Amino acid sequence: MIKFIGLAFLVILMSSCGSHNSMSPKQVLFQSVSEKDAILLQEGKEKRYCVRCGMDLVRFYKTSHAAEHEGKELQYCSIHCLEEHLGEGVTLKNPRVVDVASLKFISIANAYYVVGSSKRGTMSRVSKYAFADAEEAKKFQKLYGGEIMKFDGAQAKAKEDFK
């Protein structure tokens, strides 16, 4: 379903639904990082929040994704929200994901996703955590289970949330 055209990619699929999570702000999650470690790519006063669902990107940082849309950087809390946006048929350039080991953004093309580990997911029952280094992904998998896959596999799992 995906066509890579240079750095741009298109996904055409039908999806709907946008759920909102509300949790106590005091609860520390596996996804959370300290503010100084979070890279926030968007501009303006909403820069700290997922462009789709409005969740706090520092709190859900380890599952954050980013892409360029019409010349603007967009940041998502999760592959779920990225997928929801793609479901509208938009063209997103330079899609990236946070590497859980370094907390830096990497191209989704270079990411190893651990899907379905015992660590809780963001916007999804099936968690998806990405790593730049396959060995780091294996270490995580050893501790928390799950299956290692490239972006396409993780995206296919994310699509299941919309069925």
Ligand SMILES: [Zn+2]
């Ligand atoms: Zn979101």
